[in-house]
Amino acid sequence: MVRVDGAGNPRAATLSDVARLAGVSIATASKAINGRDEVAPATRQRVLEAAEQISFTPNQLARSLLAGRTGTVGLLTSDLEGRFVIPILMGAEDAFGAGQVNVFLCDARGDAIREQHHLKALLNRRVDGIIVVGRQTDPRPSLGHDLPVPVVYAYAPSDDPTDVSVTPDNVAGGRLAIEHLLATGRRRIAHISGDPAYAAAQDRAVGVRAALADAGLELVGDVMFSEWSEHWGRDASGLLLSQHPEVDGIFAASDQIARGVLDTLRDLGRRVPEDVAVIGYDNWEILATNSRPELTSIDANLQELGRVAAKRVFTALDDERRSGTESLPVRLVIRGSTIPRR
Amino acid sequence: MVRVDGAGNPRAATLSDVARLAGVSIATASKAINGRDEVAPATRQRVLEAAEQISFTPNQLARSLLAGRTGTVGLLTSDLEGRFVIPILMGAEDAFGAGQVNVFLCDARGDAIREQHHLKALLNRRVDGIIVVGRQTDPRPSLGHDLPVPVVYAYAPSDDPTDVSVTPDNVAGGRLAIEHLLATGRRRIAHISGDPAYAAAQDRAVGVRAALADAGLELVGDVMFSEWSEHWGRDASGLLLSQHPEVDGIFAASDQIARGVLDTLRDLGRRVPEDVAVIGYDNWEILATNSRPELTSIDANLQELGRVAAKRVFTALDDERRSGTESLPVRLVIRGSTIPRR
DNA sequence: GAAAATACCGAAATGCTTTTCGGTACGTTA
């Protein structure tokens, strides 16, 4: 007879069901199923067949309760809408999924109250660790140190240096962009950035200035800050070309801005990359590969960042010295906007 | 004395710790904390203070084990990368989050094996339900009916009509787009679509033809199918205008295609919306609001779709008649590409 | 003042699995 729950649904089979069917004790059934070697082969066979027959799967709740570990991790994001959060999520899910760990997804939607609420829920569910994913690279408030599980901050580092954080290296990104423009022979380079309130904007600008200084050059005009939009890219490049028509390389701090830059250059009759080379940031494929010409860009390796964060959750406690903010390398993706296609 | 685990970390407080500290039995402590009314006010106060003092939080595992429900739901996506999956996720997480339910996120990355693996893991964790989120609106294989929990298919409906599915109404979307163009006085309307292998492309085309037929009109040229890219939008509209220069309205089956269309119209010196009106699909804000002019589009209400899917998980079993594919309404978002700004 | 009712509390069972440890039964060795 199939046991049923209150609503009349077939109830999931338990170990005792298996044991009864196989004519053994619960302990023996457990041992047989888990491959312990204190079971006679024939008995094991009987148990496995019984388990198969009623499609038994061990209840992870009971197992976790006993083991003290649940094999679950909380992903606490401040804003799922953010384009940068998704690849990090994917990387983390990927890294955990391979290791039998499942992920609780919590979206605080930028609200600190909701974040606390989710945090509490995660702890009640006895997650083995938590990854906090921010939407900007600006430091964010720490969740504190009195938590019973390891916490890793991804993208947005914690403002507490004794926490474990991983974030992309924006300074290196800015440097890399400029070094690439220099390598293609550009010398009169401008930088159109986004919202100056973002650490990402400031960090990239630092890398830009450092790379130019190393080459004994100066930026054409000042860094142009405003907002992270295609509109701004269009407006800024119009302004730039009227004031500094000699410019031969433009580093846009986002692919969206770069798209605007390409638009304006096209309108003004400048050829890309022959007259002006353009490089973007983020390597947002759908934007970068559909522009005319296709857009060279800096890729922050966010998926890898998610994977690293996942690893840190389980290694951070073993190795306390790892605390602090780890800046992960970025990568250059060359397309037609900086180097002419043959 | 603080109890510690094997690694020396402070162990989470249990109910029996609270009971001991408050000098009552475990049962009484439980009742006091859960607000049952068989406890004297003074006793309750003592218990609550004890709980507060050692920051006790009930172990959800134990609770779930007893209750038979875990308050968790599995979100099984076929592809997190897909742009349409995220808003659905957000909607579902939103709907569940408000009801104390947490979400397990599983990304099968388009692999059926991995999907089965994740499904099994979710069932072992005794989720109360599962939402399967596809990346296309084409029907997908059912997970079957011999599962112990309700399953709802979102975006990609199940190919089994006895399953519960929710999907956006693409036919209505196609109709809505055309009706809007007609309402702005257009009569020579063309439709540039994406990959014809997608149900979304075919469904929208059905809506297009129906709306035109109702108005006693015919499409200018055939529906132009190829791929969902900006490049195709540019190429297709070039072709279209050379063959049918009289066209005064274009319905692009995605915002990306629409962006390409706008590009070409601009290159050819056609004014939008004065000479040609353009309407897109998906209402991808970042694309739609950054184009010149801003793009009118059809919004599939994906976040709402996620919320509905979440609801169905808990109502589907109560009301078996609900099975089948439910098509959710879409919505028109008017911007400058169809109606001139004052 | 006695009987009944009420208010409060605690022991124990429940949910499911894993692990430890004690106990049979059989085979082996002297």
Added chain:
DNA sequence: TAACGTACCGAAAAGCATTTCGGTATTTTC
């Protein structure tokens, strides 16, 4: 044949919270 070892199996505890039900102690009612 007696003593011992091995292989296998099962009872029971542990993990934690909830709920039922029986039991005191106190109050109420006649």
